Amino acid sequence: MKKFLKEEPQIYFSNDNKKIIKVIKYFCKGCGICIHFCPKKVLDWDKDFKVFAKNPNDCIACYLCELMCPDFAIFVEKEK
Amino acid sequence: MKKFLKEEPQIYFSNDNKKIIKVIKYFCKGCGICIHFCPKKVLDWDKDFKVFAKNPNDCIACYLCELMCPDFAIFVEKEK
Amino acid sequence: MRQLLSGNEATAIGAIKAGIRFFAGYPITPSTEIAEYMARELPKIGGVFIQMEDEIASINAVIGASASGMKAMTATSGPGFSLMQEGIGYACMAEIPCLIVNVQRGGPATGLPTKPSQSDVMQTRWGTHGDHPIVVFYPYNVLESFYLTVKAINTAYFLRVPVILLTDEIIAHMREAVELPEEVEIYQPKRKKKSPEEFLYYSEETIYDSEVAYFGEGYRIHISGLTHREDGFPTNKPEVIKRKLDRLKRKIEDNKEKLWDLEYQDIGAEVCLISYGISARTALEAKYIFEKEEKRALGYIRLKTIWPFPDKPLRALLKSAKKVIVVEMNQGQLINEIERAISPEIEIIGVQRYDGEIITPEEILAVI
Amino acid sequence: MRQLLSGNEATAIGAIKAGIRFFAGYPITPSTEIAEYMARELPKIGGVFIQMEDEIASINAVIGASASGMKAMTATSGPGFSLMQEGIGYACMAEIPCLIVNVQRGGPATGLPTKPSQSDVMQTRWGTHGDHPIVVFYPYNVLESFYLTVKAINTAYFLRVPVILLTDEIIAHMREAVELPEEVEIYQPKRKKKSPEEFLYYSEETIYDSEVAYFGEGYRIHISGLTHREDGFPTNKPEVIKRKLDRLKRKIEDNKEKLWDLEYQDIGAEVCLISYGISARTALEAKYIFEKEEKRALGYIRLKTIWPFPDKPLRALLKSAKKVIVVEMNQGQLINEIERAISPEIEIIGVQRYDGEIITPEEILAVI
Amino acid sequence: MRKEIRIAGTGGQGIIFAAIVLAEAAGIYENKYVTQIQSYGPEARGGASKADIIISDQPIYFPQTQELDILVCLSQQSLDEYVKKLKEKGTLFIDSYYCKNFNKEKIKTYAFPFSLVAKEKLGRELFANIILLGSLARFTKIVSIESLKKAISHRVAPQFLAINEKALMLGYEIDQL
């Protein structure tokens, strides 16, 4: 099976570029779970009722959004 | 449903006529349960490998034979 | 009162009107609305709704309730219907009336759960093991879903057999505006007059419309799925077994004329469409398009009774036909019966579809 | 080596010879000896025997084992066979080969557990929901119980379908002296050559004798009972579904000639007996009695393949027949197929029995 | 006169309910022949993605829509998928709040932000379906607003009747907002 994404993820960087939040927008169903449970209120809805990183700088890379998302739509990377 | 027995039971009396052991011989399959568990060894096999009361006088009317028989073949009555 | 109802709702309403007071079932698309309706309504009228742990439990609970004198039914679709087969056979053998609704979807296996199909037609006849004639009705609109449900239940109790109401996803889910009667005629089985000592579970004298007794009425009946005698107790005696199985057959054979229900138009025409259920609606549409365009009649026969198969009436209706087009949503099931029933001189064509889409009038027109 | 074996034993031996290494089943008279044989023998040869909690579990365990590359089977009788219907449909849909032995007893329901019957013939064809062609073989003696088992298993794997070996209480329990071969030819499915990335669960290019991959081989296959695409994943697309269901049909349609197996004698005669299984033995006996007494030939055809129904060969064989007598232990099942298959000019009579006793030669002679 | 209507969108938008109300208005309160069918996803979960209504003066046999007279789309996806089923002279209704890409020229199109109106005027988006019914009555005359009112009062619990009627009228007068 060839693996593919129909669309490229949306990428949000923190100012220091150490944290990256990726959203596969066409996977996101806008359930709001990540938005609600993000401890730092990093995320919010965009105009299409999908998620976007409003405050990427606040992200502490706790990965909760990534782990709780039911739709494989959000991923967080942190430079080590 | 009309209830019937094809054959009359065999009847064994104790000498004082106070205890009666009835065997429905054609029901008896000769399993020996009553014979074995009778505390007074009242019962034994007859020549057809069915049960008969050998020592009806010894019967103490404990009803064990009657209760344990799988074939409704033996009944004990005691005058009160 | 005119109402907008789906086929499933009409079936549920018809069932209650015909006296059903017990429903045991297990959810399955596209039949679930019947169960849901019953869950709401039965407790209001002293009835019982119970969702069982599976379809096997459901059909057996239905059998138990019916044997206890509560008119009983279940509803399911292909996978559940397959699981019910053993129980349906039991109901045949033990002569326990009940209604089983099979709302067909695509198969085999899980298949196409949300799409219509007519591919269980042969299974309704031959799904369980052993020799077992059966009665199957098939409505083609919402109103008929009501009336055939009533007929199915009355038939079940008149013959003491399980009866199957076969429908399909479209007929079940489609809503139409209908006017239902307040009351329907209900067949009431003759109640036993004999004493418990004389009463027989079934009597060889009356094959149908017979006296019945239920559990809990002091008749101390015995019901068994083994081959049995009139009093219900098991037997291995060939002559008794033969009479019993002949009886099961005769119930339906003797009443064929009563059970057969067909609708037809313009049967004098050279070409005749034969269909049932959702496909018959397409056939009718095709007929009118054809007649408008071609200015000549097209014959049309619709089967409401699938089993016992109406071979005799079909033969009679098709006396002057040259060509018959059998329209059904499967790989060709009832067409085989039709082939056997009618004169070998008549050409037979099947218009079949089994991809989840209903047949269109154009597909029929293309082969006329 | 000549041995005295029962039909059930011969079936079990044949199955092992043909490569069966997995048996999951549930006891039921008159099939149980097959399970018992497997319980003794399979662990000796690296195989697995497991008695499951019921027949539904059994057929599904068989499906799981077969999908994992172990040749697998089960054996049952009417009630269990009814319970297996959903699973059989799954095996059809998901293209999982396996052998199901149905040793018939009297039905419906619990029926006549210890007596022979041939009343599941139509159920083997139409027992599960949905459109599903099937292959069914029926032996008539102990030796053939062996050979047809082997053929059934090879067919199952060649076509990737469940195959049913239908027998009856007499054929299963009767002992005869037979000489079995040491080795039999075993069909081995083509092993996948494509990489897991390119491999398809089934390919529309090869309808049978196709490449297969099993669980645990690194192909990461997906098997589903939903209508599905070549890669095994569900689809609702009408054109894909049609191709899939056509494929299921074509597997068997295209191989009819290979699957059909009939035995016949004196087919030039005016009257011809047609039968199968235990009833065919009576028919043969009747034939010889008749010929001895009447000094003229009596035609005789025996079906070893019940499904796909051998309509074409029958038609050909019966070209000069005037009268056909169909001998079967049921209320008339295969006679309906025969009626449809052969010329309407030929008179058809059924000799039927369904009281637990096998048909006697005299009953046949009486209608010639 | 046979009119084929489709209402389409995503689950949760009350599409079937709107279809039922429309069918009931025409079938019960205007004594027309109607059929209403819907299609849905795996087994029966969630809502439907589309619901079709046929309204006719004559008995309806073939219950499937073939060429739509009216198409109502509450989502972009449904618009993309079904617009080709619309007759050349058909009428398109779209929720402009969700459907951004469409070609207004080719077909007669009514585009209103039903969902936005619902949210803003009634506090909850879920009234969009009722609002659109009001507009449908106004612009297509396929049923009268009175019949819709009756149908709604039959289908809706008394405590929600007022707000639903308000929604209906909002739709009926949507161009005057």
Added chain:
Amino acid sequence: MRKEIRIAGTGGQGIIFAAIVLAEAAGIYENKYVTQIQSYGPEARGGASKADIIISDQPIYFPQTQELDILVCLSQQSLDEYVKKLKEKGTLFIDSYYCKNFNKEKIKTYAFPFSLVAKEKLGRELFANIILLGSLARFTKIVSIESLKKAISHRVAPQFLAINEKALMLGYEIDQL
């Protein structure tokens, strides 16, 4: 030559085993055509009440006995039930220990107390079935005693072979006891 033989009695008397040995002796060691079938009670419990063997020079089609050439009865009940199936010139074997009522005149009858012999000479009644096979060989010649021996050695575990052979010979010489 088609010979129809029935062995009948009650469950636990080893009737099927005797039938199998007999069929094997004829079918395997004397190369005859044989069929052996039995009937049994509800489902499959207990033993059989009767087992039929057909031995023939020609293929056997119809596998059911119609008129018995030989009937062996190990119980009174089976004797009462099946004696009418015996041919006029047929041979009857009975276990005189269990079958008391029979009419010796009408048919050729061999009556020996097989069970008693088994109990007295071998300590266990369950050898009655093998003893009767020995007698069968001796008096009917339906199979040879050698073939029976071979069949027994094939069917019986080595440690029980000697006693079974002894039983066989006891039967073969039963009139000399």
Added chain:
Amino acid sequence: MKEEIKNYLRLDERFPHILCPGCGIGTIANILIRTFNELNLDKNNICLVSGIGCSSRIPGYIDCDTFHTLHGRAIPCAIGVKLARPYLKVIIIGGDGDILAIGLSHFIHAARRNIDLTVIIVNNYNYGMTGGQVSPTTPKGKFTYTTPYGNLEEEFNIYEISKSAGAIFFARSTTYHVTHLKKVLKKALTKKGFSVVEILSQCPTLYGRLNRLGDAVKMLEEFKNRTIDISLIKEPGEIPSDKIIIGILLDREREEYCEKYERLRKAINEKRD
């Protein structure tokens, strides 16, 4: 024959019954009708339901409403009877295979729902009717025709399963302990809700023979020697591992299903008034 026994039997030409000599199932039938008698149960108000198996043949001989259903399906059939006629005393009797193999799911769900049924499980450690195959209660290592090398599977603890499923009553007895059996049956039959009685029963013809346990008498001796009554156990730890506990192991209360249903019906109708 005593009148009170005769009263509950269908004495006809089908007697003697079809069970093997010495089979414990006959004893169970015997004690069952004595229980009916002592409880003064009207035979017109009893419905005895069974599936398929040797044990399931009991109802056919008892003079009340009797229902010989499919293999494994006694419980759903009984549920149908009970819900339709809640006033009936509905009793299920069946084998370990019938109730705990093919019928297990029904058993557990009926317990969960707490439907007023008494289930009598005749545990003869194997499938009698089909000729001696392994069952969910065959002890590990024991021989049957489908475990020719000894059973690999762990057997069921019917008590544990019954308890966690939600049964309100569980007792175990044997065909040796006839008076004890009568006592626990009496108790079970007076409970309102789902009650279970497991009865260890000898199958000398198959299980006994295949495991060289001797005849019926020997097997009953074993029941006598291997069991210990729960009332005699003071400390939970003190039960020797080779002993089988008999007696009432579970006795509790929980609202019954038919009563709940009746309450629901009333509530709906009151609301509508």
Added chain:
Amino acid sequence: MKEEIKNYLRLDERFPHILCPGCGIGTIANILIRTFNELNLDKNNICLVSGIGCSSRIPGYIDCDTFHTLHGRAIPCAIGVKLARPYLKVIIIGGDGDILAIGLSHFIHAARRNIDLTVIIVNNYNYGMTGGQVSPTTPKGKFTYTTPYGNLEEEFNIYEISKSAGAIFFARSTTYHVTHLKKVLKKALTKKGFSVVEILSQCPTLYGRLNRLGDAVKMLEEFKNRTIDISLIKEPGEIPSDKIIIGILLDREREEYCEKYERLRKAINEKRD
């Protein structure tokens, strides 16, 4: 997308998957493949088996051997797979209806046999796939389309049933407790024998809506607030009755079936040599 995630997914045009917005089943799939990853499980050696239901749709998206069987029949199918290929890690995933209603008997017998399988029960308290009907885990009083007046039946305690059936491991977690969930899944997947993980999962579309529980977020908040980890409980008595216990409730050892079978085969062949 992260490579380790991508590795275990069948990323094709079937994404986004068919589950409703906010459905917990997606989260479970997410955590499951992370568990595979952290355990370093070779995806060629995993067989994921399911029945029919929303939960049963998970395998179709995961890149290993996957087996979408009939409703309720995942366990017997999995048994076939496991016995044929004992080296495979065979995991069953299914809904409360699939495994505990129609499939219950298979579940219990597999536990009794202690076959090396891990069963993941997605408990969303109702039948999702068919549109919201009562299931064996629907709490008493709750609304579904077949309990329009509130559920009359007592719900299952899956832990009790698993334990008495013979499971060697049982843990409960929720879709809120994602790291906890990963931890217990890891543990379950490393056990040899029959292990069970019950995951409470939100079905906002049906169960949530019918019981006015709010959206997915609200339902997750409820999981957070209503649960208590077993490791925090000191005294058995101290658990508030409205709390749901999560964590590892059972962890024991018992010989596994495939190993026993292998031992049997060896024993037979040694005897024959």
